[in-house]
Amino acid sequence: MASNSSQPADLDASKVIVTLATELKPVPSLADLASGGMSQAMTDHMVLASYDPVNGWSAPEIKPYGPFTLMPASSCFQYATNAFEGMKAYVGPDGEPRLFRPEKNMARLARSAGRVALPPFNPDELLKLIKQLVTIDKRWVPAAKGHSLYIRPMIIGTRSTLNLSISDSALLWVMCTPCGPYFRSVRPLSLFAATDAVRAWPGGTGEHKIATNYGPTLKHHQSAQAAGHDMNLWLLGDKITEAGVMNFFIVLRRDDGDLDVLTPPLDGTILPGITRASILSMATAHPSRMVLPGLSEETRLHSAERALTMPELEAWLVEGRVVEVFAVGTAVVVSPIGCIAWGEKNIVFPTFGNALGPVSKALRERILDIQEGRFEWEGWSVPCA
Numbered sequence: 109m110a111s112n113s114s115q116p117a118d119l120d121a122s123k124v125i126v127t128l129a130t131e132l133k134p135v136p137s138l139a140d141l142a143s144g145g146m147s148q149a150m151t152d153h154m155v156l157a158s159y160d161p162v163n164g165w166s167a168p169e170i171k172p173y174g175p176f177t178l179m180p181a182s183s184c185f186q187y188a189t190n191a192f193e194g195m196k197a198y199v200g201p202d203g204e205p206r207l208f209r210p211e212k213n214m215a216r217l218a219r220s221a222g223r224v225a226l227p228p229f230n231p232d233e234l235l236k237l238i239k240q241l242v243t244i245d246k247r248w249v250p251a252a253k254g255h256s257l258y259i260r261p262m263i264i265g266t267r268s269t270l271n272l273s274i275s276d277s278a279l280l281w282v283m284c285t286p287c288g289p290y291f292r293s294v295r296p297l298s299l300f301a302a303t304d305a306v307r308a309w310p311g312g313t314g315e316h317k318i319a320t321n322y323g324p325t326l327k328h329h330q331s332a333q334a335a336g337h338d339m340n341l342w343l344l345g346d347k348i349t350e351a352g353v354m355n356f357f358i359v360l361r362r363d364d365g366d367l368d369v370l371t372p373p374l375d376g377t378i379l380p381g382i383t384r385a386s387i388l389s390m391a392t393a394h395p396s397r398m399v400l401p402g403l404s405e406e407t408r409l410h411s412a413e414r415a416l417t418m419p420e421l422e423a424w425l426v427e428g429r430v431v432e433v434f435a436v437g438t439a440v441v442v443s444p445i446g447c448i449a450w451g452e453k454n455i456v457f458p459t460f461g462n463a464l465g466p467v468s469k470a471l472r473e474r475i476l477d478i479q480e481g482r483f484e485w486e487g488w489s490v491p492c493a
């Protein structure tokens with residue numbers, strides 16, 4: 109649609125064209141989802157909008173989920189001009205779906221898209237479209253603790269050219285799939301520290317959710333799994349960056365008996381996880397602003413962003429200071445880490461049977477309560493309707 113002004117049109121949720129599916133798909137049962145991870149069945153509908161340099165953003169559509177056609181010369185295929193997000197909708201006690209700090213996902217998608225020079229979009233308008241999509245596909249949001257609807261917004265470059273030039277055309281869409289708890293049971297993860305490759309590097313793109321950060325990790329993920337581990341620990345020299353696609357945390361006992369809750373700083377090599385930020389601020393809030401479930405008010409938590417190295421980890425283990433080690437992210441929420449294979453060494457952390465340690469258990473319980481609408485905290489949980 110041509111706009112009157114010379115400016116290309118911004119994304120505008122009020123212009124949405126809704127075409128509902130005439131036949132609805134069967135929704136996977138909780139038993140189907142219990143097998144772990146995502147069902148891979150996409151919901152009935154998706155959001156779709158396109159950008160071209162003359163008209164700007166098209167009127168967005170909500171329409172049946174299905175394939176679209178792209179030119180083989182599209183920029184996304186040649187030069188990976190792709191950015192994405194991962195977020196979830198949860199059903200609250202009122203039966204209504206809610207999102208968790210979704211404005212953070214929108215801002216991060218806009219930043220990631222900007223990193224590969226894709227056109228800007230209004231993040232508030234995209235959020236309105238996502239809320240409308242989730243409301244339409246509400247029957248797909250599984251209503252059980254630890255279950256959710258995984259939402260994947262994506263933007264790709266569609267300029268048809270083999271020249272290495274910015275893509276001045278784009279396609280933006282949002283698709284959803286129901287998911288059960290990421291891991292079948294809480295089981296401490298076994299990590300394999302990659303010593304012949306890095307995931308991210310200073311001046312690189314590790315802090316963005318763009319496709320090129322993920323494809324090149326899959327070979328190492330495959331090898332780690334073939335050797336019986338769950339995923340890689342990504343290092344930079346002997347510095348810890350991330351565990352798979354999750355942020356890394358360690359809890360240490362201090363000389364005064366208080367606990368440090370530490371994670372590496374956002375130095376450009378770390379994906380700024382929304383779960384990470386939430387864990388840090390919940391740890392800071394205990395016990396003065398909220399008492400975490402199952403943790404004593406006497407237990408003082410000091411959260412901090414601090415570089416962590418493998419030799420430090422070993423030294424802290426020898427000193428008996430390590431309380432627990434865990435990883436966090438939207439998909440897994442909070443998961444314990446049991447051991448790290450690092451070169452010839454196998455570094456083993458304290459574990460608590462097939463359970464989380466005291467701090468990660470408290471943080472996981474509270475974040476699930478906030479996400480699923482049982483505990484109100486700083487407007488983090490946002491109803492879709």
Ligand SMILES: *Cc1c(COP(=O)(O)O)cnc(C)c1O
Binds near residue numbers: 350354382437
């Ligand atoms: C998405 C992602 C995370 C977790 O971010 P959340 O916002 O908490 O889901 C952590 N590390 C990497 C590499 C990621 O891609």
